[in-house]
Amino acid sequence: xxxxxxxxxxxxxxxxxxxxxxxxxxxxxxxxxxxxxxxxxxxxxxxxxxxxxxxxxxxxxxxxxxxxxxxxxxxxxxxxxxxxxxxxxxxxxxxxxxxxxxxxxxxxxxxxxxxxxxxxxxxxxxxxxxxxxxxxxxxxxxxxxxxxxxxxxxxxxxxxxxxxxxxxxxxxxxxxxxxxxxxxxxxxxxxxxxxxxxxxxxxxxxxxxxxxxxxxxxxxxxxxxxxxxxxxxxxxxxxxxxxxxxxxxxxxxxxxxxxxxxxxxxxxxxxxxxxxxxxxxxxxxxxxxxxxxxxxxxxxxxxxxxxxxxxxxxxxxxxxxxxxxxxxxxxxxxxxxxxxxxxxxxxxxxxxxxxxxxxxxxxxxxxxxxxxxxxxxxxxxxxxxxxxxxxxxxxxxxxxxxxxxxxxxxxxxxxxxxxxxxxxxxxxxxxxxxxxxxxxxxxxxxxxxxxxxxxxxxxxxxxxxxxxxxxxxxxxxxxxxxxxxxxxxxxxxxxxx
Numbered sequence: 001x002x003x004x005x006x007x008x009x010x011x012x013x014x015x016x017x018x019x020x021x022x023x024x025x026x027x028x029x030x031x032x033x034x035x036x037x038x039x040x041x042x043x044x045x046x047x048x049x050x051x052x053x054x055x056x057x058x059x060x061x062x063x064x065x066x067x068x069x070x071x072x073x074x075x076x077x078x079x080x081x082x083x084x085x086x087x088x089x090x091x092x093x094x095x096x097x098x099x100x101x102x103x104x105x106x107x108x109x110x111x112x113x114x115x116x117x118x119x120x121x122x123x124x125x126x127x128x129x130x131x132x133x134x135x136x137x138x139x140x141x142x143x144x145x146x147x148x149x150x151x152x153x154x155x156x157x158x159x160x161x162x163x164x165x166x167x168x169x170x171x172x173x174x175x176x177x178x179x180x181x182x183x184x185x186x187x188x189x190x191x192x193x194x195x196x197x198x199x200x201x202x203x204x205x206x207x208x209x210x211x212x213x214x215x216x217x218x219x220x221x222x223x224x225x226x227x228x229x230x231x232x233x234x235x236x237x238x239x240x241x242x243x244x245x246x247x248x249x250x251x252x253x254x255x256x257x258x259x260x261x262x263x264x265x266x267x268x269x270x271x272x273x274x275x276x277x278x279x280x281x282x283x284x285x286x287x288x289x290x291x292x293x294x295x296x297x298x299x300x301x302x303x304x305x306x307x308x309x310x311x312x313x314x315x316x317x318x319x320x321x322x323x324x325x326x327x328x329x330x331x332x333x334x335x336x337x338x339x340x341x342x343x344x345x346x347x348x349x350x351x352x353x354x355x356x357x358x359x360x361x362x363x364x365x366x367x368x369x370x371x372x373x374x375x376x377x378x379x380x381x382x383x384x385x386x387x388x389x390x391x392x393x394x395x396x397x398x399x400x401x402x403x404x405x406x407x408x409x410x411x412x413x414x415x416x417x418x419x420x421x422x423x424x425x426x427x428x429x430x431x432x433x434x435x436x437x438x439x440x441x442x443x444x445x446x447x448x449x450x451x452x453x454x455x456x457x458x459x460x461x462x463x464x465x466x467x468x469x470x471x472x473x474x475x476x477x478x479x480x481x482x483x484x485x486x487x488x489x490x491x492x493x494x495x496x497x
Contacts, residue, residue, distance in 0.1 A: 032112060032115060032128045035112075035128050036109065039144065043108070043141055046395070047145050050395075052145075052146075052395070052398060052399055053096060053399070053406050054402060054434070055398065055430065059405075059430040059434075060074065061083050061086070061149075062099075062147055064080060065086065065090055067091065072439050073429070073440070076240060076247075077250040079231075081152065081186070082152065082190060084189070100145035100146070103146065107152075111131060114155040117179075120166065121314045126354040126356075130349040130352070130354075131349070138391035150340065150343065152186070154346035154347075156184070156187035157198050158318075159183040160183035161321050163183060167220065181220045182224065184199060184202075184220070184221065184224025185228035188228025189228040189229075193328060195224075196229075198321055199222075202221045203221050204320075205320075254333050255277075257333060265334065268336075270289065271288050271393075274338065275337045277335035287386055290386075299348050303351070314350075318351055359372070360373060404488075407485075411484040411485060411486075411487070415464070415482055420461060421437035422461050422463045423463070424441055424464070426441075426467070428440070431466065451474070455475060463494055464491040466484075466491055466492075472492045473492065476494065478495070479492035480494075
């Protein structure tokens with residue numbers, strides 16, 4: 001017998017394998033982060049960079065937590081979320097420029113965080129495209145650096161629906177329920193009514209989808225709006241006599257909420273003015289309405305494609321939430337502001353972006369796909385051009401209106417009005433904030449005093465009654481008229497005590 005002896009060959013060094021911790025996807029460009037950075041830059045250069053004074057609603061929200069000014073009357077429909085958001089900024093500075101800069105950067109970070117929730121659901125490309133579609137709307141850019149609640153409701157709604165779908169899926173991380181609850185609480189904190197409308201389809205969905213009938217999921221949807229609504233409910237009992245009483249007063253403030261079609265008013269006001277009440281304007285040129293007309297069509301196509309491919313959840317749920325959030329503004333009130341539909345725009349951008357990415361991938365790689373990409377790029381360029389034109393028009397009007405408030409405040413200072421002081425009249429809240437005075441009204445939605453109480457207060461407090469009319473208000477018949485140059489307003493001052 002012979003034995004065969006084999007010797008082991010030395011092992012050749014193997015080329016390094018890519019680590020599973022660093023997949024190829026991580027070497028791609030962070031498109032969503034780039035969209036958020038571009039959104040911040042657009043706000044800073046187009047809106048916050050130029051002087052944009054504080055608007056009417058901003059003055060009301062800011063005065064609630066600004067240590068430099070008395071709080072303005074806070075009407076029944078309002079929620080205090082935006083006042084809480086700006087409180088740390090106002091504790092440091094009263095500069096409008098600093099406020100706008102911080103809000104621009106914060107809203108861009110919030111945009112990234114909200115849409116980032118959807119990356120595991122839609123993929124990187126569709127998520128970044130959705131954020132881009134939403135961030136390039138003129139109303140999104142205009143309200144990013146402003147102290148207004150609608151954009152923050154929109155971003156909270158995007159994050160909430162994303163966490164809902166992730167919590168409803170397999171392998172649910174515990175943080176999904178916590179973050180879902182937090183996002184729903186944030187939406188209700190910024191606007192009580194919007195938080196309730198957002199929760200309705202999320203509570204209905206488990207009735208239609210058996211796999212979503214999880215106690216933890218339903219509990220999160222119930223707990224979030226309840227926590228966010230708590231300040232509104234406490235204030236309802238403290239100031240209005242209960243929730244139902246506050247809802248009644250809120251409906252009256254809104255002009256009476258009852259079922260009727262408000263779509264025509266919304267259509268005329270989609271591109272401005274910033275508040276269409278009463279809405280007597282004509283619709284803008286057809287080119288400026290193409291995107292808004294395409295929204296429901298694209299959303300319907302996205303739903304049809306999702307149902308056909310048997311993957312409807314990530315499409316139908318945001319569409320259902322978008323429809324629910326639009327109900328009060330299209331079916332219950334009789335006026336319109338473009339910012340009202342920001343939450344619906346944000347949610348609809350998700351299925352529409354997924355549809356466009358799927359459409360692009362339907363073309364064969366090479367020349368057909370490149371041609372389709374160029375066509376989409378041209379359409380997007382035309383879209384951003386019209387959006388920029390609408391932004392410039394509405395920004396010009398906003399700057400002019402807010403500048404008049406500041407001019408009126410300067411004129412009142414020239415007349416000797418200094419804090420502690422009181423301003424009354426239709427335009428009292430924003431002018432009082434710029435002047436550093438308290439505001440009060442004897443009529444209208446901001447009524448918070450009586451003529452007798454107002455005259456009694458004016459006897460020992462420097463007071464000005466503002467009006468656009470050529471005669472004094474009925475409670476100020478013997479007061480002296482002082483036209484405020486450049487504002488169209490006349491200030492009536494009582495005799496010096």
